[in-house]
Amino acid sequence: MSEVKELKKFYTEIREEVISRLESEEEGANQEQIFTEIALSLLADAGETENFRVTFNEKYNKRGLIHKINGYSLYENYETLDLFITIYNHDEEVQSVPKTDAEKAIDKLSKFFRNSVYSEFVNELEESSEIFDLAKTLADSKEIREFLTRVNVFLITNGVVKTDLKTTHATVGGYPIFYRIIDINYLFNVSEKSGVPIEIDFSQNGNLIPCIENQSSNKDYKSFLGIIPGNILADIYEQYGPRLLEQNVRSFLQFTGKINKGIRNTILEEQHMFLAFNNGIAATAEDLKLVDLPDNKGKAISWVRDFQIVNGGQTTASIYHTRKKNKVDISEIFVPLKLTIIKDKENFAEIVGRIAEYANTQNKVSASDLSSNRENHVLLEKLSRSIWAQPKKGETIQTRWFYERSRGQYRNEKLRIGVTPARRKQFDKQNPRSQMFTKELMAKYVNSYKEIYHGSKLVIGPHFVVRGSQKNYAQFMNYNFTKKPDNTFFEDVVALAILFKSAEKIYGVQPNSIGDMRYITVPYSIAWLGYRTDYKIDLYKIWKNQCLSKKLESLLYEIMVAVEGYIKSTATGSLYGEWAKKEECWLSIKEQTFNLRLDELKEDFEDNNSSKRNIITEEETDQEKIKEEIKIIKSIHYKTWYKIEKWGGASNSLSQYQRDIAFRIGNKIRKKNTITDIERNNALQIIDIVSSSAPELFYDMEDFFNEDEIKDSENELVTIELIEKAVQWDKRKKRLKPYQYIFMNDLATGKRSLTERNKYLAKINIKTIEKFGFRK
Numbered sequence: 199m200s201e202v203k204e205l206k207k208f209y210t211e212i213r214e215e216v217i218s219r220l221e222s223e224e225e226g227a228n229q230e231q232i233f234t235e236i237a238l239s240l241l242a243d244a245g246e247t248e249n250f251r252v253t254f255n256e257k258y259n260k261r262g263l264i265h266k267i268n269g270y271s272l273y274e275n276y277e278t279l280d281l282f283i284t285i286y287n288h289d290e291e292v293q294s295v296p297k298t299d300a301e302k303a304i305d306k307l308s309k310f311f312r313n314s315v316y317s318e319f320v321n322e323l324e325e326s327s328e329i330f331d332l333a334k335t336l337a338d339s340k341e342i343r344e345f346l347t348r349v350n351v352f353l354i355t356n357g358v359v360k361t362d363l364k365t366t367h368a369t370v371g372g373y374p375i376f377y378r379i380i381d382i383n384y385l386f387n388v389s390e391k392s393g394v395p396i397e398i399d400f401s402q403n404g405n406l407i408p409c410i411e412n413q414s415s416n417k418d419y420k421s422f423l424g425i426i427p428g429n430i431l432a433d434i435y436e437q438y439g440p441r442l443l444e445q446n447v448r449s450f451l452q453f454t455g456k457i458n459k460g461i462r463n464t465i466l467e468e469q470h471m472f473l474a475f476n477n478g479i480a481a482t483a484e485d486l487k488l489v490d491l492p493d494n495k496g497k498a499i500s501w502v503r504d505f506q507i508v509n510g511g512q513t514t515a516s517i518y519h520t521r522k523k524n525k526v527d528i529s530e531i532f533v534p535l536k537l538t539i540i541k542d543k544e545n546f547a548e549i550v551g552r553i554a555e556y557a558n559t560q561n562k563v564s565a566s567d568l569s570s571n572r573e574n575h576v577l578l579e580k581l582s583r584s585i586w587a588q589p590k591k592g593e594t595i596q597t598r599w600f601y602e603r604s605r606g607q608y609r610n611e612k613l614r615i616g617v618t619p620a621r622r623k624q625f626d627k628q629n630p631r632s633q634m635f636t637k638e639l640m641a642k643y644v645n646s647y648k649e650i651y652h653g654s655k656l657v658i659g660p661h662f663v664v665r666g667s668q669k670n671y672a673q674f675m676n677y678n679f680t681k682k683p684d685n686t687f688f689e690d691v692v693a694l695a696i697l698f699k700s701a702e703k704i705y706g707v708q709p710n711s712i713g714d715m716r717y718i719t720v721p722y723s724i725a726w727l728g729y730r731t732d733y734k735i736d737l738y739k740i741w742k743n744q745c746l747s748k749k750l751e752s753l754l755y756e757i758m759v760a761v762e763g764y765i766k767s768t769a770t771g772s773l774y775g776e777w778a779k780k781e782e783c784w785l786s787i788k789e790q791t792f793n794l795r796l797d798e799l800k801e802d803f804e805d806n807n808s809s810k811r812n813i814i815t816e817e818e819t820d821q822e823k824i825k826e827e828i829k830i831i832k833s834i835h836y837k838t839w840y841k842i843e844k845w846g847g848a849s850n851s852l853s854q855y856q857r858d859i860a861f862r863i864g865n866k867i868r869k870k871n872t873i874t875d876i877e878r879n880n881a882l883q884i885i886d887i888v889s890s891s892a893p894e895l896f897y898d899m900e901d902f903f904n905e906d907e908i909k910d911s912e913n914e915l916v917t918i919e920l921i922e923k924a925v926q927w928d929k930r931k932k933r934l935k936p937y938q939y940i941f942m943n944d945l946a947t948g949k950r951s952l953t954e955r956n957k958y959l960a961k962i963n964i965k966t967i968e969k970f971g972f973r974k
Contacts, residue, residue: 205386249271267329285355295358348375349373395504396503397504398501410422424537425534481508482505585598591743605636650677652677661779684816696741718765723761730788760790760792764787836865920974924967928942933967934966934967
């Protein structure tokens with residue numbers, strides 16, 4: 199598939215996800231903000247931002263729109279502020295964003311920052327405004343004045359920005375501002391290629407890095423030893439900041455960017471000793487360029503691609519902050535550099551992760567910490583695929599809570615299973631998007647409920663949840679996910695998810711909400727509820743009912759009103775978010791009674807029956823997962839497996855081994871023979887390939903529809919005349935996919951008979967073109 203087609207496919211998937219989330223979100227959501235959240239999630243996964251908050255504010259005067267903001271991320275150490283503004287179009291096709299529109303958007307976002315820093319803008323905002331806390335922090339926080347190093351102004355769009363825009367940094371109030379464009383191409387690269395690599399051209403200012411190359415040869419990597427001047431390292435850090443630090447290490451080591459006193463003292467008092475005292479930095483890269491130094495003095499690095507520091511982030515940050523804070527000349531600072539170029543491109547991420555692991559052994563970072571392949575995550579994924587929840591009140595279908603261990607699993611599973619409209623519809627019913635949760639969401643649900651002490655140190659509590667997903671997730675992994683999960687753990691996680699999501703819904707969205715501190719009030723209220731009831735809430739009852747009792751819902755509202763009021767009344771200088779991040783805030787709140795009668799919840803407390811829960815063994819979980827996979831494979835008609843075998847050879851998309859497997863699977867389904875484990879695993883891989891490259895192969899799968907699915911009163915409205923009209927319309931408009939048009943044309947010309955099944959498929963195609971203006 200060409201890159202243009204892949205981009206169009208990605209654009210369509212993003213657009214469909216926005217619409218899908220809009221349908222499942224509570225009242226008050228809009229497509230622009232949903233797209234903003236999707237885009238920021240992709241950037242966060244790639245390590246390009248962290249702990250973001252989707253928010254919205256516009257300011258107008260008589261001349262029009264003054265400023266606009268769609269989201270922000272203020273890093274925990276106050277070193278970096280990311281500001282986001284969104285341009286979202288609703289068209290079916292990718293659109294170009296005019297240069298004037300893009301520049302106006304950037305200027306509006308820059309004005310927000312300028313107003314917050316310079317003017318009395320914060321006094322014009324209501325305390326319930328979505329960005330009051332941020333504006334107040336920018337205006338009054340001493341941490342901002344001391345630590346803020348860079349402000350990144352992001353334009354995010356689902357369009358294409360083809361023209362060059364300003365990307366050099368400006369300065370507002372002494373803070374450097376960097377401009378970045380994140381269009382659909384950039385998001386596609388982040389999504390499909392695990393990020394857009396940092397490229398550094400040292401030769402631009404004549405800042406070459408002298409180095410020695412290790413001449414020994416191997417297929418995995420190549421190493422270089424160099425010396426990098428402190429000023430160059432500080433300049434790089436000023437522009438890229440935490441993005442330089444290898445993503446997984448940053449998440450788990452909780453990189454702070456604060457100044458190391460020992461390094462600072464060496465810089466201020468003994469610069470000439472820095473090279474001797476400091477261990478230097480270890481970095482990895484995908485590629486580099488070497489040049490000859492003058493006078494035969496050896497080699498130097500002139501350019502590097504995908505530069506990532508795997509050890510030495512503290513050294514880098516300390517050099518930069520000492521230069522900035524103390525205004526000191528660091529021209530005599532030189533830092534040892536070990537740079538590893540990864541030659542094995544297929545295993546690039548894995549090798550970088552292993553280098554990061556061993557480079558940071560002093561920080562006790564384990565391989566399992568650096569990967570979502572940790573055993574507990576894999577076990578939880580298996581449980582989520584094999585455990586079915588009871589139907590909700592008023593419904594008849596059982597559903598699953600889909601645990602997305604790694605990004606994209608939900609979408610890929612939907613593609614694998616939902617290869618026809620009917621199957622997609624069935625997947626959506628059985629796996630509602632509202633019941634999909636990630637590692638970070640699980641950490642938020644679990645850590646919100648029950649505080650945990652490690653010795654005398656409080657390590658789990660709502661203040662960690664408020665600090666953001668990365669910090670909270672690290673705490674969860676270290677202290678709250680240490681035992682192998684079983685079905686009771688999974689059921690309790692889902693119960694806590696229902697509790698958290700119900701609280702969010704009860705809190706509401708503006709203008710019909712308790713306030714604008716939902717991200718603070720909800721975890722604090724759940725934590726208070728758990729603590730004051732001695733964690734006696736019957737989570738198994740919530741799991742069985744898939745909802746909260748009316749009494750619990752009513753009391754949750756009262757708790758949230760009381761908690762929010764208390765936080766506002768005790769926060770210093772109205773900085774609610776900063777106060778809520780402190781342990782002292784939680785210690786104070788948990789001692790309050792708020793005069794609420796918790797004894798009214800007796801029916802929601804655990805009783806003697808609560809502990810009588812069947813434990814599903816790991817072997818049983820594996821068997822259930824295998825049954826589901828076999829069901830997927832057998833749902834494909836044996837004739838279609840023969841088609842896949844032929845297509846795999848004609849298109850070169852399948853190896854000979856895979857083609858043989860496809861043919862053998864077809865035979866086994868036809869003869870009702872047992873499918874082996876090897877065949878099952880290979881068949882699932884083949885389904886993934888076909889779903890991505892040639893979904894039309896599944897289009898005529900007879901056994902994908904049962905009689906109940908195809909019986910529809912609307913089928914009678916599908917006539918040859920209507921199909922002919924649709925074919926003529928699509929011949930001009932070209933809105934159907936090629937295989938859909940061929941199918942419709944075959945019906946119109948009599949090559950296919952108008953069976954009930956074919957009427958059903960034709961009806962789906964007609965509904966598709968009706969979205970583009972076709973009228974019956």
